[in-house]
Amino acid sequence: MAPLARDMRPPLHGFIEYDHAKDAITRFDLLALGDIWGRWGDANSKSMAIERPGRNPILIGFELAKGDSPTNQIPPGGWGHYLELGYFAARD
Numbered sequence: 001m002a003p004l005a006r007d008m009r010p011p012l013h014g015f016i017e018y019d020h021a022k023d024a025i026t027r028f029d030l031l032a033l034g035d036i037w038g039r040w041g042d043a044n045s046k047s048m049a050i051e052r053p054g055r056n057p058i059l060i061g062f063e064l065a066k067g068d069s070p071t072n073q074i075p076p077g078g079w080g081h082y083l084e085l086g087y088f089a090a091r092d
Helices: none
Strands: 006-008 012-019 026-038 050-063
Touching: none
Parallel strands: none
Antiparallel strands: 006 026, 012 026, 026 050
């Protein structure tokens, strides 16, 4: 089976705020709104690939996680090992 052919090229919209006194990013909001097309599945072909004809709308949103609540302490991909590595630790 050939590699999964898919693509997504949405424009990005958002805000970044930087606090010079704290030397930290205090706001990061990003939206990617556009179309996705092609085959869906995983990169190593272990799941069923789904082909959707044409382009399909997709919206992905991101915001800065401050780590100050249980919901905001879920690391990327839900991989708990990031917490052991100090993912949300303050950096000097």
